[in-house]
Amino acid sequence: MDLFRKLLGRTTTNRRKNNTTSSAAKKDDEVDAATLFREKFGIHFRHPELLITALKHRSYLNITNEPRINSNERLEFLGDAVLDLIVTHYLYEKFPQRTEGQLSKVKSILVSKPVLADIAVKISLGEMILINWGEEKTGGRQRQSILADAFEAVVGAIFLDQGLQTARSFVQQHLLKDFQKIIRRGLYRNYKSILLEFVQSKGKGLPEYRVIQELGPDHAKEFVVQVRVGDEVLGEGRGKSKKIAEQEAAKVAVKKLDIVDNWLE
Numbered sequence: 001m002d003l004f005r006k007l008l009g010r011t012t013t014n015r016r017k018n019n020t021t022s023s024a025a026k027k028d029d030e031v032d033a034a035t036l037f038r039e040k041f042g043i044h045f046r047h048p049e050l051l052i053t054a055l056k057h058r059s060y061l062n063i064t065n066e067p068r069i070n071s072n073e074r075l076e077f078l079g080d081a082v083l084d085l086i087v088t089h090y091l092y093e094k095f096p097q098r099t100e101g102q103l104s105k106v107k108s109i110l111v112s113k114p115v116l117a118d119i120a121v122k123i124s125l126g127e128m129i130l131i132n133w134g135e136e137k138t139g140g141r142q143r144q145s146i147l148a149d150a151f152e153a154v155v156g157a158i159f160l161d162q163g164l165q166t167a168r169s170f171v172q173q174h175l176l177k178d179f180q181k182i183i184r185r186g187l188y189r190n191y192k193s194i195l196l197e198f199v200q201s202k203g204k205g206l207p208e209y210r211v212i213q214e215l216g217p218d219h220a221k222e223f224v225v226q227v228r229v230g231d232e233v234l235g236e237g238r239g240k241s242k243k244i245a246e247q248e249a250a251k252v253a254v255k256k257l258d259i260v261d262n263w264l265e
């Protein structure tokens with residue numbers, strides 16, 4: 001791990017000192033990124049170019065003058081399918097008594113962009129992603145979509161180079177081992193979607209969200225929202241935006257109607 005910290009410090013320093021576009025400098029960036037990955041995860045690629053491609057955001061191609069097909073987008077496409085298979089198989093084996101609908105809801109959370117981005121942050125994947133200077137200056141290494149896509153691309157690269165079992169081990173170690181904590185936190189549930197699906201299945205129309213109060217000054221406003229179905233108020237929530245308040249109101253309604261799957265909790 002000392003080597004990982006040393007390489008991470010060197011790579012970060014080099015990025016801040018200059019924005020050189022020489023081919024030698026870019027090659028050094030790629031080698032450093034691959035070395036960081038190997039030191040961090042202990043996976044030795046037989047074809048390191050696969051890993052480097054998995055770490056290439058499309059903005060990086062503006063520096064290297066490569067075609068867009070050389071970005072990580074194709075590996076992201078593959079990794080999305082591999083990740084889907086691994087997570088689906090895991091849930092199928094672990095919960096033999098649960099229905100397809102229950103398993104699908106959990107899987108959709110585990111493979112969602114917010115969850116994958118959070119995992120990428122925890123494993124320092126953002127420091128290994130190859131992006132251009134402009135993207136980096138605007139926070140690209142912390143951007144949810146870039147992080148989640150890179151995680152999927154890495155899974156795809158591991159699958160191609162090392163096979164399904166190594167890809168499965170990587171996903172289990174960094175995602176599935178904590179899946180109950182992820183679900184239990186409830187941060188990734190779309191309660192508005194859950195409520196909408198339930199209400200429609202009962203033929204009760206559509207939930208209606210109303211702002212009933214605005215609190216505080218303009219620069220720190222808080223919204224209070226009610227959610228109704230017909231004439232019945234099902235929940236009330238607060239938030240710093242209408243969207244957050246609506247989610248909180250829907251969360252109250254979902255719990256009131258007892259339609260949350262609590263079997264994982």
